[in-house]
Amino acid sequence: MNIVLFTPPIRVALAVAALVLIVATIGFVKRGRGGLGALLGVAALISGGALAAEALVALTVRLAAPGAADFNEYRWVFLAPWGRLGLALGAAAVAGIIALAWRATRGANAWRRATMIGLRAGAAVTALVVFLEPAVELRQVAREPNRIAVLIDDSKSMALSEDPGGPSRIERARQLLAASGETLASWEHTHKIDYYTFAETVNATTRAGLASDPAQGKATLIRKALEYIRGHYEGRDLAGIVLVSDGASTGGFDEDSGDGAVRDFLRSLDTRVHTVWAARPGLRDVAVAKVMADEFAFVRTVVRIDAVIRTTGLPARQVPVTLSTDGQPLRQKLVDLPAGDHDVTVTFEVTPPRVGRYVYEVSVPVAPNEAVTSNNTRSFVVRVIRDKIRVLQVAGQPSWDVRALRQMLKSNPNVDLISFFILRTQESVSQVPTAEMSLIPFPTHELFEQQLPSFDLIILQNFAYFPHGIGEYLENIRSYVEGGGGLAMLGGAASFSSGGYAGTPVAAALPVELYGPTEGPPPLDTQKFVPQLTEAGLVHPVTSLRYSPDDNARVWKQLPQLEGVNLIAGAKPDASVLAVHPRLKTRAGKPMPVIVTGEYGKGRSMAVTTDTLWRWGFVAAARPGDDGRQYTKLWENAMRWLIQDPDLRNLHVDSDAVEYAPSQPVRVAVRLLGRDYQPLAGGAVSLTVKRGADPARATEIAAAKIIVGPDGTAVHELGGLTAGVYRVEGHATVGGREVDATDIFLVRESGTELDRPVGDPATLESIAKATAGVALGPVDRLPATLALDPPRIVRVDRRTDVELWSRPGLLFLVIGLLGLEWLLRQRSGYL
Amino acid sequence: MFTRRGFLAGGLAAAVSLAARSTFAIGPGSKFKFGRLVLGNRADPGPRPGALRRLAWEVEKRTSVEVAPEPAIVTPTSDTLHETPFLYLAGEREIELPNAAGIEALRRFLTFGGFLLIDSAEGSTDGAFDGSVRKLVAAIFPPVGAVKPLEVVPSDHVIYKSFYLLDRPVGRLAIAPAMEAVVRDGRIVAAYVANDLGGAWARDDFGNYDFPCEPGGERQRELARRMGVNFVMYALCLDYKADQVHVPFIMKRRRWKPDDGALTPGKPSP
Numbered sequence A: 001m002n003i004v005l006f007t008p009p010i011r012v013a014l015a016v017a018a019l020v021l022i023v024a025t026i027g028f029v030k031r032g033r034g035g036l037g038a039l040l041g042v043a044a045l046i047s048g049g050a051l052a053a054e055a056l057v058a059l060t061v062r063l064a065a066p067g068a069a070d071f072n073e074y075r076w077v078f079l080a081p082w083g084r085l086g087l088a089l090g091a092a093a094v095a096g097i098i099a100l101a102w103r104a105t106r107g108a109n110a111w112r113r114a115t116m117i118g119l120r121a122g123a124a125v126t127a128l129v130v131f132l133e134p135a136v137e138l139r140q141v142a143r144e145p146n147r148i149a150v151l152i153d154d155s156k157s158m159a160l161s162e163d164p165g166g167p168s169r170i171e172r173a174r175q176l177l178a179a180s181g182e183t184l185a186s187w188e189h190t191h192k193i194d195y196y197t198f199a200e201t202v203n204a205t206t207r208a209g210l211a212s213d214p215a216q217g218k219a220t221l222i223r224k225a226l227e228y229i230r231g232h233y234e235g236r237d238l239a240g241i242v243l244v245s246d247g248a249s250t251g252g253f254d255e256d257s258g259d260g261a262v263r264d265f266l267r268s269l270d271t272r273v274h275t276v277w278a279a280r281p282g283l284r285d286v287a288v289a290k291v292m293a294d295e296f297a298f299v300r301t302v303v304r305i306d307a308v309i310r311t312t313g314l315p316a317r318q319v320p321v322t323l324s325t326d327g328q329p330l331r332q333k334l335v336d337l338p339a340g341d342h343d344v345t346v347t348f349e350v351t352p353p354r355v356g357r358y359v360y361e362v363s364v365p366v367a368p369n370e371a372v373t374s375n376n377t378r379s380f381v382v383r384v385i386r387d388k389i390r391v392l393q394v395a396g397q398p399s400w401d402v403r404a405l406r407q408m409l410k411s412n413p414n415v416d417l418i419s420f421f422i423l424r425t426q427e428s429v430s431q432v433p434t435a436e437m438s439l440i441p442f443p444t445h446e447l448f449e450q451q452l453p454s455f456d457l458i459i460l461q462n463f464a465y466f467p468h469g470i471g472e473y474l475e476n477i478r479s480y481v482e483g484g485g486g487l488a489m490l491g492g493a494a495s496f497s498s499g500g501y502a503g504t505p506v507a508a509a510l511p512v513e514l515y516g517p518t519e520g521p522p523p524l525d526t527q528k529f530v531p532q533l534t535e536a537g538l539v540h541p542v543t544s545l546r547y548s549p550d551d552n553a554r555v556w557k558q559l560p561q562l563e564g565v566n567l568i569a570g571a572k573p574d575a576s577v578l579a580v581h582p583r584l585k586t587r588a589g590k591p592m593p594v595i596v597t598g599e600y601g602k603g604r605s606m607a608v609t610t611d612t613l614w615r616w617g618f619v620a621a622a623r624p625g626d627d628g629r630q631y632t633k634l635w636e637n638a639m640r641w642l643i644q645d646p647d648l649r650n651l652h653v654d655s656d657a658v659e660y661a662p663s664q665p666v667r668v669a670v671r672l673l674g675r676d677y678q679p680l681a682g683g684a685v686s687l688t689v690k691r692g693a694d695p696a697r698a699t700e701i702a703a704a705k706i707i708v709g710p711d712g713t714a715v716h717e718l719g720g721l722t723a724g725v726y727r728v729e730g731h732a733t734v735g736g737r738e739v740d741a742t743d744i745f746l747v748r749e750s751g752t753e754l755d756r757p758v759g760d761p762a763t764l765e766s767i768a769k770a771t772a773g774v775a776l777g778p779v780d781r782l783p784a785t786l787a788l789d790p791p792r793i794v795r796v797d798r799r800t801d802v803e804l805w806s807r808p809g810l811l812f813l814v815i816g817l818l819g820l821e822w823l824l825r826q827r828s829g830y831l
Numbered sequence B: 001m002f003t004r005r006g007f008l009a010g011g012l013a014a015a016v017s018l019a020a021r022s023t024f025a026i027g028p029g030s031k032f033k034f035g036r037l038v039l040g041n042r043a044d045p046g047p048r049p050g051a052l053r054r055l056a057w058e059v060e061k062r063t064s065v066e067v068a069p070e071p072a073i074v075t076p077t078s079d080t081l082h083e084t085p086f087l088y089l090a091g092e093r094e095i096e097l098p099n100a101a102g103i104e105a106l107r108r109f110l111t112f113g114g115f116l117l118i119d120s121a122e123g124s125t126d127g128a129f130d131g132s133v134r135k136l137v138a139a140i141f142p143p144v145g146a147v148k149p150l151e152v153v154p155s156d157h158v159i160y161k162s163f164y165l166l167d168r169p170v171g172r173l174a175i176a177p178a179m180e181a182v183v184r185d186g187r188i189v190a191a192y193v194a195n196d197l198g199g200a201w202a203r204d205d206f207g208n209y210d211f212p213c214e215p216g217g218e219r220q221r222e223l224a225r226r227m228g229v230n231f232v233m234y235a236l237c238l239d240y241k242a243d244q245v246h247v248p249f250i251m252k253r254r255r256w257k258p259d260d261g262a263l264t265p266g267k268p269s270p
Helices: A008-030 A032-064 A083-104 A110-132 A169-179 A181-190 A207-211 A221-230 A260-268 A400-410 A444-450 A471-482 A505-509 A534-540 A549-557 A628-641 A760-772 A808-827 B004-024 B053-062 B100-110 B128-142 B197-201 B215-238 B241-244 B247-253
Strands: A073-078 A134-143 A145-155 A191-198 A202-205 A238-245 A273-277 A283-294 A296-297 A303-314 A319-324 A328-337 A341-351 A354-362 A379-383 A387-395 A415-421 A457-461 A486-490 A524-529 A562-566 A576-585 A591-600 A603-609 A651-655 A666-672 A685-691 A699-707 A713-718 A726-735 A737-747 A775-778 A794-803 B031-038 B067-074 B087-090 B115-120 B181-185 B186-191
Touching: A008 A032, A008 A110, A032 A110, A032 A134, A032 A794, A073 A591, A083 A110, A083 A562, A110 A808, A134 A238, A134 A603, A145 A169, A145 A221, A145 A591, A169 A181, A169 A207, A181 A191, A202 A221, A202 A713, A221 A238, A221 A260, A221 A760, A238 A760, A273 A760, A283 A354, A303 A319, A303 A328, A303 A354, A303 A379, A303 A651, A319 A341, A328 A341, A341 A354, A341 A379, A341 A549, A341 B004, A354 A737, A379 A737, A387 A400, A400 A457, A400 A628, A400 B215, A444 A471, A471 A486, A471 A505, A471 A591, A486 A505, A486 A628, A524 A576, A524 B031, A534 A549, A534 A576, A562 A591, A651 A685, A651 A726, A666 A685, A666 A726, A685 A713, A699 A713, A699 B004, A794 B128, B031 B053, B053 B067, B053 B197, B053 B215, B100 B115, B100 B181, B100 B186, B115 B128, B115 B197, B115 B215, B128 B186, B186 B215, B197 B215
Parallel strands: A145 A191, A145 A238, A238 A273, A273 A775, A296 A379, A387 A415, A387 A457, A457 A486, A486 A603, A651 A737, B031 B067, B031 B087, B087 B115, B115 B186
Antiparallel strands: A073 A134, A134 A794, A191 A202, A283 A303, A303 A341, A319 A328, A319 A354, A354 A379, A524 A562, A576 A591, A591 A603, A651 A666, A666 A713, A685 A699, A685 A726, A726 A737, B181 B186
16 A cells, blocks of 8 residues: 555656756846745745655555555544644644744845755644644455446337337337447446336336336336436435436426426436437327317307327328217318328317217327327217206297296296297288387298207297298208207197198107198197096106106196197107097097107107197196196106206216226216105116227126115226226116116226327437436447446445654654754854 | 109198188187176176277287187186186276285286286276276285385387387377386286277277277377287287397307318218
8 A cells, every 4th residue: 555645747746846946946046036046945845845755654654554555545634633723723833933934044045045944844844743643544445336227118108119020119228238238247347237117117127027028108207217216226326327218208207308497306316317219210100199178068069179189200191080979970170280290289069969978089090000009099078067958949829828838938047048939920911011010030040950959959839830931941850859859849720730740850750640631630629628647647757747656646637627639640659658638539549649758869859739738837826725836847847858857867877987097996876766756775777887989889898786775876886997988877677667877988098108109319318418417319239438426335344543643753853854954054153 | 852742741731731820729728818807797898898809800810829809708706717818907987996805816817927908998097997906906916115016117118019119008098108017027917008998999890990099090099909919919928029139149159060160970071
């Protein structure tokens, strides 16, 4: 172990300085500049003295510690208890002694003066050494290898390959490590290498483990991975990090890696991060990267859906973007996608026809040689609720029935009513100028062509279509009902057969068969009657004026007489006859229906063959204790049934969320109500779970039989579901009637890993830059020259102290130097 | 597309619907029928016995409303009071107020949707009939605080535009500049006109008008007939005409039609 005070260059510099100073001193002395010569002479002596001191220290240690060669480190220590203050005072004393010597030797020639000052300074320094008691601690130490963390991205995007048949990104990462064997081996001399994979979490692994990593992580959370490394190695010696990734970060790191906060985070790692880009240019992909739609929407009101289509590495082209629901395409747009990497936003507008949950899907076709096809579709759920019930009431003439219905609808705060009454016919006499009348044109085109689908319910009340030019719009009304709308036709001389509806598209949507113009009896009967409730009518939501069937039957018997009905050929086979005429018969000999309901397509319709229902309100109110409420109740029931109000169902099946992650448990709440809409305790409900967006092609995956509790509810849990659209269909029997309910939910892979599969070297570059690492880019092997921090942690095996101050020679040196200085002073005539 | 089948169907429908319009309503109960309210002597034909028949004729001819020509005679306690939601009470002298049951029946009638037109034929705005009317109305709808049950109907009320555009209720006379009315929940339940509307409507069996209209002559009579039509239309349609102002807004409040330019798959592009 050789103790050195100076590095070789400094040592050389000191020697050169000493020589130069001596020469300079001679020069200045010869020129008669003794003062400056003396000063330079002192400097020359100090330079030479420093070299001599180093040699002296080395000699002292060698003599004092014969086994010094066994030690590989040393350090200086002061054994005196004076501390820093003692060192400062000692240094000040040495400086004072030199200054006094400088003053006292004035008048001496330069050489002598320099020598005397040098000798006194040397003696003072030597005394200072004795005063401070310096020692050299010799140590035999061993350094602990520090750690290199190698982070390999194993998210799903790493399984992609830019070229069909070419290596995937994770394969490139493996090849990189395989080709970097020499570098890794050299690192292992002084470091230990820890291997990790990261995606949404960080996992320790080995090089062997990497070989079988399928790269299935659902996210690329680079920052989270670095945070893990920072925490894991906190207080430990980390030589550096090597990060291998495609740079497709899904944690937002790529978007704000230039931010100050992110830079601060990267610096907090306190080590270098060297990055390797595992991706390559040239990936081809088109993706539905994002869909923006409100979670809630209103029925029959336009819903806006924005879809971001991301094209990567493909030539410019036009693609159809399709919006679908229930497996059926709803809307389609041709979109121009430019060449290169671009996002294009496509906006769709759809009008949900009914209340409930809708699973929509936006899709783009798969491009040739596309790297990722799973991101070409994106599903999402919209919950459709109702704001107000929008009703169109069209009446052929004002009447008390028209007035009663209008008053009822107007008084309902949940109804948006648009009424159109025909106030004057072609036969009406008018010699009054139009300007003196308040009549307005009947906006047939606007109502029956432009605005028809905006209504939840259309009521045709004693309205003959032909005189008003509505014939061309009857097909619109039919298709409106077929598409989910509600239609009610009320009786009158201009309704049903007498309104000429037989054989028209509207007749197809009605729940009754009409007599044609040339068949059947006169279309009207004018007798008074009290309609009789049928078995179906006893419990049907429309005619349930009371919860209890017995009460309901009693109430119906007390209703005032009606007067006159439209005669119809009969109810349609699948219609529900709720109330019938007590005497009149249909063509088939069955009681003549008065109130009939039916379903047509996705919509519902109702036929009321009399125009005197108003009597159940106003005429009934003549009786003490009767407020005519039954009329309002009947119409409220009818309205809710016609618009398919979900609350009117006896069976409810609802999942506890609209979207789930794969394997997340799905809790399906079942609620069963009896005919009186009270909980049906102990009722049995059959549940069927089907998978598939298209109901016609959905496959059954599970079935269960549920018994509801005393409160009519039960919860059924589903588990282990993979990604897809699911329907839960409930089926039960309530009061002899079959009731059904359906719910729909979505199981979707969480995360956006493959939304942006293209590799991004910029993220890796910014990380390397912020940590003083190297962004290696798309390299095939790791260079051995990468800067890594040396190991900082040492282990001391042996140690010994060599006290320099207690050497006898040091005392002789002090005495000798002072003696020489004294002799010189004597010879120079100084005291 | 116009097809032969469509043409035939339309023709038949036209024949059926027009025939229906020109024959009868679904039944007598479907027709609009005036109720003549009698207070006191049921046999009293009132000051203008033919007025309602003439008004019925006018309404039938001028509007799409089908009207029974003969009014029903009802008293406040008649079982058939609610069969005729439109009541007409005319008088030219002090009238006998109904008993408590009758008052309650009238209150019930008006509250649950009935309409009462009171027509003064006494040629004065402060005569005995006028006083009787105010007592009757006050009995049916007792004043609440300082609020009188009868209030002046402004000229922009929907009752003046329910069919014809009018601004005041003239009859045989034009001595009262405005009508007064009882309004409940925004609805006129009883209207009082002191200008002898029935005097302007009434004709004899030969078609001659019973009384001249003063001071406006036949123009005033025509306005009186129009006012009668408006009363009927208001009773049947309520604020329908006022609502028409809001229809364009209501129509546009809900936007159902997508205008995103997308195609509906399976349908040809427009």
